Amino acid sequence: MEPIKRxxxxxxxxxxxxxxxxxxxxxxxxxxxxxxxxxxxFYVIFWSLLFFLLIPKAGVFKISALVFVCTCCLEFLQLxxxxxxxxxxxxxxxxxxxxxxxxxxxxxxxxxxxxxxxLLLKYISGLEQVPDN
Numbered sequence: 001m002e003p004i005k006r007x008x009x010x011x012x013x014x015x016x017x018x019x020x021x022x023x024x025x026x027x028x029x030x031x032x033x034x035x036x037x038x039x040x041x042f043y044v045i046f047w048s049l050l051f052f053l054l055i056p057k058a059g060v061f062k063i064s065a066l067v068f069v070c071t072c073c074l075e076f077l078q079l080x081x082x083x084x085x086x087x088x089x090x091x092x093x094x095x096x097x098x099x100x101x102x103x104x105x106x107x108x109x110x111x112x113x114x115x116x117x118x119l120l121l122k123y124i125s126g127l128e129q130v131p132d133n
Contacts, residue, residue, distance in 0.1 A: 001056040004129045009053045012120065016046050024096060040106050044071050044113025045120065052121050060121040068114035075110070078102040 001009075020042035026034040047067045051058065077085070078099045088094040099106075 001053070002127075002129055004127045005056070005124050006053065008124045008127060009049055012124070013046065013049050013053070016042055016049060020046055021096075024092075036101075036103070037106060037109050040071070040109035041113040041116065044068060044110050045117045047071070048113075048117035048121060052124070056125070060118060060125055064114050064118040064121060067117065068110055071110045071113075072107060074098060075102060075106050 020039060023034050023039035023042060028034075044064075044067055047070075048064045051063045051067060052060070055063070079102045085098065089098055089100050
């Protein structure tokens with residue numbers, strides 16, 4: 001990955017991580033929606049950026065689509081409550097990574113995250129290093 005693309009991917013990750021975590025702690029108007037649904041948008045964007053940073057040659061669409069599909073699978077996994085998953089979900093990071101409660105409407109937010117991550121990754125992948133004069 002070219003340095004300019006790596007730089008803007010890392011900057012994007014640095015911005016998206018606190019925003020995503022803040023959705024879990026937000027306590028203002030529409031807090032339930034922000035805490036439980038809107039965060040899904042940032043979840044998909046985060047993972048798409050991370051995979052783009054780690055395996056940029058995989059392609060922008062493949063990365064965003066794979067993250068979307070995996071996130072949807074994780075949503076269905078929330079219907080399953082075996083002991084080992086409940087143990088993982090018993091702490092903040094486990095709940096944040098795997099979720100706890102299935103909601104059909106979350107798929108809308110994952111799809112929005114997919115679209116935003118696709119646009120963001122296309123933008124970053126189109127950046128060109130400016131030659132030194």
